[in-house]
Amino acid sequence: MKTYLDCYPCFLKQALSAARRADASEEQQKDILLAAMNELEALPSGSMPPDMAYKIHKLVREKTKNLDPYKQAKEQATQEALDFYPQLKIKVESSVDPLEMAVRIAIAGNIIDLGVTESYDLESTLNRVLAQPFAINDLEVFRERLSAVNSILYLADNAGETVFDRILIEQIDKPVTYAVKAGPIINDATYEDAIAAGIDQVAEIIDNGSQAPGTMFEKCSESFMQHFEQAELIIAKGQANYESLSDYSAPLFFLLQAKCNVIARDLGVSETDIVLKKQL
Amino acid sequence: MKTYLDCYPCFLKQALSAARRADASEEQQKDILLAAMNELEALPSGSMPPDMAYKIHKLVREKTKNLDPYKQAKEQATQEALDFYPQLKIKVESSVDPLEMAVRIAIAGNIIDLGVTESYDLESTLNRVLAQPFAINDLEVFRERLSAVNSILYLADNAGETVFDRILIEQIDKPVTYAVKAGPIINDATYEDAIAAGIDQVAEIIDNGSQAPGTMFEKCSESFMQHFEQAELIIAKGQANYESLSDYSAPLFFLLQAKCNVIARDLGVSETDIVLKKQL
Numbered sequence: 001m002k003t004y005l006d007c008y009p010c011f012l013k014q015a016l017s018a019a020r021r022a023d024a025s026e027e028q029q030k031d032i033l034l035a036a037m038n039e040l041e042a043l044p045s046g047s048m049p050p051d052m053a054y055k056i057h058k059l060v061r062e063k064t065k066n067l068d069p070y071k072q073a074k075e076q077a078t079q080e081a082l083d084f085y086p087q088l089k090i091k092v093e094s095s096v097d098p099l100e101m102a103v104r105i106a107i108a109g110n111i112i113d114l115g116v117t118e119s120y121d122l123e124s125t126l127n128r129v130l131a132q133p134f135a136i137n138d139l140e141v142f143r144e145r146l147s148a149v150n151s152i153l154y155l156a157d158n159a160g161e162t163v164f165d166r167i168l169i170e171q172i173d174k175p176v177t178y179a180v181k182a183g184p185i186i187n188d189a190t191y192e193d194a195i196a197a198g199i200d201q202v203a204e205i206i207d208n209g210s211q212a213p214g215t216m217f218e219k220c221s222e223s224f225m226q227h228f229e230q231a232e233l234i235i236a237k238g239q240a241n242y243e244s245l246s247d248y249s250a251p252l253f254f255l256l257q258a259k260c261n262v263i264a265r266d267l268g269v270s271e272t273d274i275v276l277k278k279q280l
Numbered sequence: 281m282k283t284y285l286d287c288y289p290c291f292l293k294q295a296l297s298a299a300r301r302a303d304a305s306e307e308q309q310k311d312i313l314l315a316a317m318n319e320l321e322a323l324p325s326g327s328m329p330p331d332m333a334y335k336i337h338k339l340v341r342e343k344t345k346n347l348d349p350y351k352q353a354k355e356q357a358t359q360e361a362l363d364f365y366p367q368l369k370i371k372v373e374s375s376v377d378p379l380e381m382a383v384r385i386a387i388a389g390n391i392i393d394l395g396v397t398e399s400y401d402l403e404s405t406l407n408r409v410l411a412q413p414f415a416i417n418d419l420e421v422f423r424e425r426l427s428a429v430n431s432i433l434y435l436a437d438n439a440g441e442t443v444f445d446r447i448l449i450e451q452i453d454k455p456v457t458y459a460v461k462a463g464p465i466i467n468d469a470t471y472e473d474a475i476a477a478g479i480d481q482v483a484e485i486i487d488n489g490s491q492a493p494g495t496m497f498e499k500c501s502e503s504f505m506q507h508f509e510q511a512e513l514i515i516a517k518g519q520a521n522y523e524s525l526s527d528y529s530a531p532l533f534f535l536l537q538a539k540c541n542v543i544a545r546d547l548g549v550s551e552t553d554i555v556l557k558k559q560l
Contacts, residue, residue, distance in 0.1 A: 005309050009292035016285055029285050037317040 001243040003047050006262045011052050012036055014115060018060040018186070022069035035059050049243045050214040053115060057185055057213075068184035070114060070159075077112050077160025077187065078196045080122060088167055091130070099146075100139055102171040104130050107255050107274050109164025110157060110238050114187040115213065116259045128272075129257065135273035142253050142276060149232035151175045154203065155215055157238030159189045162197035165237065169202045176203040177227060183211035188240075214240030239263050245279075252279035281523040283327050286542045291332050292316055294395060298340040298466070302349035315339050329523045330494040333395060337465055337493075348464035350394060350439075357392050357440025357467065358476045360402060368447055371410070379426075380419055382451040384410050387535050387554045389444025390437060390518050394467040395493065396539045408552075409537065415553035422533050422556060429512035431455045434483065435495055437518030439469045442477035445517065449482045456483040457507060463491035468520075494520030519543050525559075532559035 015036040019029045039055045061067055088105050095101035108129035111120045146152070154169065154176050156162060169176045178199050181188045189197075194205045209221020215236070217225065228234070234252045236245055242254045242263065254277045258264035264271045295316040299309045319335045341347055368385050375381035388409035391400045426432070434449065434456050436442060449456045458479050461468045469477075474485045489501020495516070497505065508514070514532045516525055522534045522543065534557045538544035544551045 005296055005306070005313060008313050009289040009296065012289035012292060016289065026285070033285060033288050034321055037321060041314055041317060 001048060001246045001263070001266050003043065003049050003052060004262045004266075007049050007052070008040055010260070010262075011040060011056060014053065015056045015060065017114075017118060018057055018069055019064065021073070022060050022064035022066035024060070024064045028063055032060055032063055035063070048214075048216075050212055050216055050240050053186070053240070054212040054216070054219070058211075070184065070187040073114055074159035074187050074189075074193055075196070077158070078163060078193060081109065081112070081160040081163035081197070084122065084126070085163055085167070088126075088164070089170075092167060092171065099143060099171050101130070102168040103139065103142070103255065103276060104274070106161075106164045106168040106237070107257060107276070109161035110255070110257045111259070112158045112160040112187070113238065113259060114158075116239065125257075129274055132274060134276055135258070135269035136267065136275045136277045138253065138276050138278040141278050145233050145251070145253075146172060146174065149174065151177065151232065153227055153231035153234045154178045155208075155234060155236045155241050156180045156189045156194065157241065158187050159193035159197075160187075161237065162189045162194050162199055166197055166199055166202055168235075169199070178203040178205050179208045179215075179224060179227065180205060181211060182207040182209050182221070185211050185213055188213060214238075214242075214244030216244050242267075248279075250279060253277065254279070281328055281526045281543070281546050283323065283329050283332060284542045284546075287329050287332070288320055290540070290542075291320060291336060294333065295336045295340065297394075297398060298337055298349055299344065301353070302340050302344035302346035304340070304344045308343055312340055312343055315343070328494075328496075330492055330496055330520050333466070333520070334492040334496070334499070338491075350464065350467040353394055354439035354467050354469075354473055355476070357438070358443060358473060361389065361392070361440040361443035361477070364402065364406070365443055365447070368406075368444070369450075372447060372451065379423060379451050381410070382448040383419065383422070383535065383556060384554070386441075386444045386448040386517070387537060387556070389441035390535070390537045391539070392438045392440040392467070393518065393539060394438075396519065405537075409554055412554060414556055415538070415549035416547065416555045416557045418533065418556050418558040421558050425513050425531070425533075426452060426454065429454065431457065431512065433507055433511035433514045434458045435488075435514060435516045435521050436460045436469045436474065437521060438467050439473035439477075440467075441517065442469045442474055442479055446477055446479055446482055448515075449479070458483040458485050459488045459495075459504060459507065460485060461491060462487040462489050462501070465491050465493055468493060494518075494522075494524030496524050522547075528559075530559060533557065534559070 019032045036056050092098045092101045108126045111125040180194050181190050208224040210219035212219045236252050236254050238256050256275050258269050258273045261271050299312045372378045372381045388406045391405040460474050461470050488504040490499035492499045516532050516534050518536050536555050538549050538553045541551050
């Protein structure tokens with residue numbers, strides 16, 4: 001997905017939010033905003049939103065010397081999500097369509113995205129997402145493909161969301177490889193975050209070799225790229241994976257909530273809509 | 281009020297919104313965003329938000345050759361407000377405290393602010409503002425001062441809001457001078473807009489000599505400054521008048537809704553709160 005002009009103000013908001021999470025002084029915050037504007041002015045045409053987000057969070061880390069401003073938020077999110085785990089398992093087990101329920105739960109977990117908003121309400125999001133119709137619903141193709149393939153590559157998104165991913169993985173009767181980020185970027189899940197969510201009990205965890213949001217090929221490791229290229233079915237979670245992969249041809253299924261009007265418009269849906277979309 | 285760092289993303293949002301209202305092409309919109317960032321980088325410390333808003337809307341006018349991007353929105357707002365006028369007059373006349381009711385109506389009208397949001401719901405705002413408690417309530421001092429002075433200077437804010445101001449002016453049994461902008465800036469009221477709201481029937485209309493939001497002294501005419509300096513009581517409507525005058529000593533009463541969290545924090549209130557504040 002291209003970077004829309006509406007993303008520009010949002011990048012500055014994100015820079016300021018990240019700077020504050022990194023305990024930047026007022027002066028450092030201003031410095032970060034000015035540097036972010038310089039990056040925006042120099043942004044090559046054709047850049048995707050994760051390109052700019054990568055630059056912003058890199059400069060926040062560099063200017064504040066805080067290597068993981070979202071560490072505490074990630075730990076809290078995982079803990080809160082784990083508290084929901086038992087009741088969500090019961091929901092799946094008692095559902096007439098456990099796979100659909102698990103998909104909805106995985107999508108509900110996508111609200112835990114501190115790149116888009118400052119806070120979220122997990123319980124009300126679950127209540128909403130478990131009941132609302134899909135704006136794009138490729139569930140039947142997804143079900144069919146799941147039963148046809150030998151293994152699945154699962155591109156993770158945020159820490160805490162990992163717990164909801166685990167519930168979906170537990171409904172998939174095939175080996176799953178779960179790809180996380182190689183280092184902290186926003187509240188995206190790293191190896192540690194995946195372990196804390198218990199993903200190691202249900203999938204093989206790898207990292208994509210990069211510290212960028214989404215899946216930016218030029219920043220990924222060769223070994224990850226081999227996994228990607230050989231994958232028979234790829235589950236791509238969240239906005240940044242959509243933003244970075246929506247223009248590539250691959251056996252992808254995007255699972256996400258449209259949490260801003262830019263991505264909603266790009267997908268042809270409305271804000272807060274839920275999406276299970278097969279890549280063409 | 282100083283410019284907070286939270287205002288930076290908001291300025292870009294405002295630039296983009298104004299550019300689109302001026303029918304700017306995609307390329308012009310980007311050009312305007314980049315120019316707005318240059319202005320932000322060069323913003324002198326101590327600048328107030330209306331300084332930057334002035335620059336943004338000036339460059340939108342210059343780059344698009346559209347001298348009044350909000351013209352249609354202003355006309356619609358005035359018409360919509362006029363449709364409410366008869367029922368609001370009845371509300372005031374049947375109220376146990378007609379002055380308080382008229383103040384509330386004038387504050388409700390402050391929702392018509394296209395510098396802060398893209399749209400508003402006038403009816404639901406009226407229902408809310410006519411009932412909610414004041415977060416800052418200097419009504420009794422205001423009432424007392426009104427009866428003590430010989431005349432009032434009323435600093436207008438937006439077109440359409442003018443109709444609600446008229447209702448307040450009609451409750452004031454003293455000569456009122458109503459100061460509008462000397463030329464189009466956002467959806468602020470100009471002479472024409474004031475006439476369309478019928479202000480000429482209840483007050484003398486002057487302009488402040490400037491095409492800037494709020495009341496920026498260095499851009500105002502000498503004749504307006506004389507009015508200002510000689511005023512016994514000044515009603516200052518809306519956020520931009522608060523932003524530009526909150527640090528000056530004058531017999532001011534600010535009437536506004538806190539429509540963003542920055543101004544709410546500066547005032548020590550919450551977003552959507554209503555304020556009638558005497559300047560210290």
